[in-house]
Amino acid sequence: MEHTASTLLTVAGYFLLVALGVLLGSRRELKNRNATWLPPLQTVLLLAIILALGIQLGSNEEVAASLDVIGLSALVISMFAMAGSILMLLAVRVFLLRLNRKALPRGASAEQNTVEDMQGDQTLTWMITAAVVLGFILGHWFLPEAVSSRCGRVITLGLDAMLFLVGLDLGRQGEAASSIRAAGAGALLIPAAVIFGSLLFGWLAGWLLPFTPRDTAAAAAGMGWYSLAPTLLAPYSLKLSAVAFLANVLREILSILFIPTIARHLGYLECVASAGATAMDTVLPVIVRATSRRMTIYAFVSGLICSLLVPLLVPLIAGI
Numbered sequence: 001m002e003h004t005a006s007t008l009l010t011v012a013g014y015f016l017l018v019a020l021g022v023l024l025g026s027r028r029e030l031k032n033r034n035a036t037w038l039p040p041l042q043t044v045l046l047l048a049i050i051l052a053l054g055i056q057l058g059s060n061e062e063v064a065a066s067l068d069v070i071g072l073s074a075l076v077i078s079m080f081a082m083a084g085s086i087l088m089l090l091a092v093r094v095f096l097l098r099l100n101r102k103a104l105p106r107g108a109s110a111e112q113n114t115v116e117d118m119q120g121d122q123t124l125t126w127m128i129t130a131a132v133v134l135g136f137i138l139g140h141w142f143l144p145e146a147v148s149s150r151c152g153r154v155i156t157l158g159l160d161a162m163l164f165l166v167g168l169d170l171g172r173q174g175e176a177a178s179s180i181r182a183a184g185a186g187a188l189l190i191p192a193a194v195i196f197g198s199l200l201f202g203w204l205a206g207w208l209l210p211f212t213p214r215d216t217a218a219a220a221a222g223m224g225w226y227s228l229a230p231t232l233l234a235p236y237s238l239k240l241s242a243v244a245f246l247a248n249v250l251r252e253i254l255s256i257l258f259i260p261t262i263a264r265h266l267g268y269l270e271c272v273a274s275a276g277a278t279a280m281d282t283v284l285p286v287i288v289r290a291t292s293r294r295m296t297i298y299a300f301v302s303g304l305i306c307s308l309l310v311p312l313l314v315p316l317i318a319g320i
Contacts, residue, residue, distance in 0.1 A: 051132075084196075090267065202221065222247070222251075228310055254274075
């Protein structure tokens with residue numbers, strides 16, 4: 001219950017930041033102004049968040065020590081969980097929601113398909129990759145603990161600023177209300193597909209690893225929430241707890257790295273599936289930057305529901 005209350009409080013803060021941005025952006029004096037500075041500022045903030053995240057992970061001795069001990073199992077679980085979520089949501093998008101690759105109704109006009117498309121070229125992928133790698137190297141070998149310990153604060157402030165700017169952009173374009181209407185009740189199918197795909201493919205990963213399918217499904221049920229899943233699994237198995245920690249760290253990092261490619265070749269909603277629970281916070285700026293402002297609502301809903309269910313699913317599956 002404590003984890004659920006904390007998640008609700010966090011997402012309420014995120015929602016208020018976006019709402020404040022929408023409110024200010026919808027004011028006439030701001031809507032009529034040229035805001036060419038907005039996309040570059042969002043990119044700079046995004047890279048700052050990713051760099052700080054890399055430093056934080058590089059300075060974490062548990063992550064570094066786990067890479068060569070349990071890295072392969074964690075990587076397999078992470079990749080399977082991501083793939084399962086993406087494939088399940090792809091099927092839901094095509095056959096149930098009947099949306100095209102850009103999460104618009106089939107048959108949408110050419111103008112609808114091109115408007116507010118923020119998908120960049122491969123440059124964004126390389127910048128994100130470079131920021132993660134550079135941050136990890138700096139955090140592990142060069143920066144003192146006094147610096148790396150402040151990265152959490154940098155991530156929090158950067159994320160808050162990004163969410164405000166996303167709301168500001170939504171308000172300026174007048175798309176907040178239409179985005180909520182477009183999401184509708186069908187938005188609930190998105191987290192359902194993400195969760196089911198993550199658990200099913202996490203279970204399948206157990207047939208390839210020195211763990212039971214139940215164990216690997218429990219690790220995959222963390223859905224990217226690497227600070228909570230291992231805590232819940234520690235009473236069950238310390239080894240599985242360590243695997244779950246690294247697997248969910250990898251899910252967040254791999255999502256950040258691959259989302260621009262997923263957006264380009266699979267679809268916008270599939271980016272939300274890749275991120276799992278982190279779609280509502282750390283990975284949200286990457287999703288929006290690589291896809292469209294419209295994805296903010298979908299990512300919020302999916303990430304929130306996944307996050308709320310992690311404290312229930314992990315111990316339930318593990319049998320704790």
